[in-house]
Amino acid sequence: MYGATIDLMDDPRDDAEKLAAFEARIAAGEKIEPGDWMPEEYRKQLIRMISQHAHSEVVGMLPEGTYITKAPSLRRKLILLAKVQDEGGHGQYLYHAAETLGATREEMLDLLLTGKAKYSNIFNYPALSWADMGIIGWLVDGAAILNQTMLAKASYGPYSRAMIRICAEENFHMRQGQDIIITLAIGTPEQKAMAQDALNRWWWPTLMMFGPPDTDSPNSTVLIRWGIKTKTNDELRQTFINQMVPELQSLGLEFPDPDLLYDAESGNWITGPIDWDEFWRVIRGDGPMNKERLGARRAAHEDGQWVREALAAYAEKHEMTSAVL
């Protein structure tokens, strides 16, 4: 009897039944929660996505962090400081969501620090002027909001809930970016030129943030099937382009794309070809800032070692005291 029970548990037909029930729950719009049965592939894909997302928040603090001391006013400094704190917090929410799937925080951080984990490619580009703080807020956070608004509907409960919380906070990030760019665009010719220069450098990399084209996106099908994603990379990218082009053009800024045109029939703005060779080159580690970003993350981790040791020593001493007294 005992053996039969084990065989029954390992029977793939049993798994097929569970899989059908699981997919029916997703089709009915139910959320999958940590203790629920899920296919191993669902768990794997979610850990990959959520931890990459967490790493992106943490690495995303770096380009902006260097501008906190260079902010042009105290108000701008407070805003940027608050934004960078938010990114740190978002990383923490997301690491926690990934933990509910059985990943440990330590192994996720280890993968990041050893360069084995990916994070958003966009942060491998340098921030060269104050105007970049505006363009990052407007375009990079704008792109992130589109992606995250979709993920707020994801079938995995903890991921969906983290996204709802993050989206509410990201709207502030995009607005403060717009505020910076509008101020520069209606300012002196030099200020407007700064905004234009930032748009020139960030426009193409932000288009790549949505990931490779649908024809070349290996994970998309399974992610959509299990309700983790509900839109494809190209669909989200087109929504982003249609939103950004008229807004930035209304400020008299120009896009670094001679082929950009409005297609009245579809209502879409059509861009010239995206340089996907550049995308793959940067992802494989050969972007302008890959080494610096990882170096800064490692240094931050190593520099914090003594603080962690001190806290652990205090906790141990305190535990002994309370055990004795």
Next chain:
Amino acid sequence: MPDTQWPEYVVFQQDKPERVHHYAGGVHAPDAEVALLNARDVFVRRPECISLWVVRRDLIFGATSEEISLDPNWFTQFEVPEGRIEKYAVFQKHGPRGVHEYTGTVEGRSSRDALRAALTVYANQDVTVWWVTPEEAIRRSTSDDIAALFAIAETKFYRDEGQYRTQEALRKIKAMRDKEQSSHGE
């Protein structure tokens, strides 16, 4: 010293005096004191919190309503230790989309004993997951902490997207440019 992982603390947050504490997420910390500070940094950057509780995850005992109802012996088949009676905090998660909310306290000789008590005292058909934890295991922020931990978020208006009237500004600028262009065309 090896850089090994600190224990996880579950964080409960109270938004307003008339609301109960609800589950917010988790943080890692070497002790409850640091867990409370980490919880503040991670979950309370905006003015929506007046109190935080942290509990080590391994001190929370949980069960789903489904597993309790599927096991006919759930209420009877376990040993109750002879130890002293302790107070336990009870948390309920309602429906498939809810998060755990503080429900009240019960007494018990063990977590399982306390959960059995909770099932009788706080019976509710809508509960999907139950948690109980010894009251003593909860580290709570106090009213003295409000000024230092929570009140400072109240005046940070710049974290509120509504403070930035950028869409309105974009509309005005566009209207001005359109007007300018049409007057050039005449």
